[in-house]
Amino acid sequence: MxxxxxxxxxxxxxxxxxxxxxxxxxxxxxxxxxxxxxxxxxxxxxxxxxxxxxxxxxxxxxxxxxxxxxxxxxxxxxxxxxxxGAMIMLGVKVNVDEVIAVATDLTTAVLAADHRRLDAHDPESVLDAIVDVVATLELELGGRSAAIAGLGVSISGDVDTDTGVVRESALMGWHDEPFAGRLQDRLGRPVTLENDVHALTVGEHWFGVGLGTDSFAIVTIGRGIGSGLHLNGQVVTGAYGVAGEIGHLPLADPTRICPCGRRGCVEAVASTGAIEATVSASHGREIGIDEAVRLAHDGDPAAMAAFDEAATLIGTAIATLVNLTGPQLVIIGGEGVSNFDLFDATLRSAFEAHAFGAAARCPIVARPHTFEDWARGAAAAAIQSLVR
Ligand SMILES: [Zn+2]
CATH class of the missing domain: 1.10.10.10 (Winged helix-like DNA-binding domain superfamily/Winged helix DNA-binding domain)
Structure with a gap:
């Protein structure tokens, strides 16, 4: 710096x-x-x-x-x-098999981008990959890298931004991992750690739909069901950092066990893993998500029923969120959006069935975010943490 x-x-x-x-x-x-x-x-x-x-x-x-x-x-x-260009921020999105990194200016315009495959996703391997990809970005920025003010890292799970600790990430298999501190020691730069959907919400506020609206919710579908809330111009994380967490609303049948250990969570039925398990069970063999999507598109009743069940729960959960918090708009993102046609109609009718009164007017739009968008969100969260 x-x-x-x-x-x-x-x-x-x-x-x-x-x-x-x-x-x-x-x-x-x-x-x-x-x-x-x-x-x-x-x-x-x-x-x-x-x-x-x-x-x-x-x-x-x-x-x-x-x-x-x-x-x-x-x-x-x-x-x-x-x-x-008064300052440059780095943003990193950590996935289970890859880290995606961008360097952005203060408007989160991307100046450089790169990524690293992960052979393993233990904290040590992820630290090594981030240090390596950051070195590449610095090289690419050349003299401009002197303007780097810090780094934002976004990761799935229960993240304590104040202490920089990943309290629990089921996806990564991490528990009480003081990741920000360890990365800061390696890089010698300030590190801001944020839940990935919250970071994307900050990003949407700055460079996406947030420009036109003071309140919106993001719901991500895919391996997990995540959500971010932006109300009255502020990202709402709540006193415990998990406000608006709709993936674990107990709306499903209690016989369904969630990866979080609880019963009847939305995620226990609507996540990619849950859909795979349901379709596999009805066909009596192991079926991955790509094949489940293919089967549903081909009219396979079991696969269609699995997506319908997931869409019903997600739509009901969104209605609950909208009834409670009143956003102007709901954005659906996450990797599951690439097959949104399989969710669309059922999700909307479940939403309409449970949205109370005028809340049913809240538009729901699907938006395919690239991993670079997620990394920009991490950079935006780091810029915001400077201001906080
Ligand atoms: Zn759960």
Whole structure:
């Protein structure tokens, strides 16, 4: 990290509450006038102007000389904007068989991207892969790598962002793993660890649908059923970091055992693994997800029933989430979206059956995120953690 980057990082981290709010607003809504910043943050225009000055001085924000409106002397109306290249953030998405890494600017535009296959997914192997892929990105960035302010890592499971510990990741087979600290020691850079769906939610807020809406939920379908909540302009993680976790709502038959150990979870019926198990059991042989999809498309009754059952539970869980939290929009992502046609109609009718009153108007859209989008989400979460 060069001198400028260190100065900027310190400025953002040590900003007052008003300063943080102003910077966060410029980050997500740039270009924006001071008047609109005041409206968004609830601060006075004087307070906004005071908060903008050090950001301009540090080279984080560009503010052209203020124009003056006739009859309104002294009121600056020229918009201020973020200087995208003022800092670079690295983002890494950890999968069970691969790590995907990107370098982004402050608007999460991707400057460089790379990935590493994982032969094993124990913490040590994942650390090695991340250190290796980061070295490649640094090389690719050349002189610009001096602007790297840190690294965001996103991973499936129950993640404690404050302590940087993966408390439980069933997918990775990790338990109480102090991953952020270990990676920070290896890289000598600040590391922010975040649940992967929460990071994607932060990313969607910045570079996706969040631009047009103040509240949305993301539900991911696939190996796990995950969710992220973004309400009133904030990602909601809750006091224990697991707010909105719809995969473990007990909506299924209690005879179904979830990988988490509980009974009747949505995930126990609707995950990729559960669909595979159901179709395998009815055919009396081992059937993987690709074959299950093929069978369902060919009209195999057992396979179609398995997808219908999964879609019913996911639709019911989404209705529960929408009834409780009231987002404007629900985005469905995750690797299961590639076969969304097998879920679509049943999921929507289950949602409509259980959405209460006007909540049924909430649109549900499927959005195929690339792994690069997930990695951008990790970078966005790391940028956000600077502001927090
Ligand atoms: Zn469960």
């Amino acid at each position: 060069d001198h400028d980057t260190a100065t900027r990082t310190t400025l953002i981290r040590s900003a007052s509450d008003a300063g943080s709010k102003v910077f966060a607003t410029i980050l997500t809504r740039s270009p924006i006038s001071r008047i609109d910043i005041a409206r968004h943050t609830g601060l006075s225009q004087a307070a906004v102007t005071k908060a903008v000055s050090p950001l301009v001085a540090a080279g984080l924000v560009d503010a052209p000389p203020a124009a003056h409106r006739d009859g309104n002397p002294g009121r600056p109306v020229a918009p201020v904007s973020i200087i995208p």
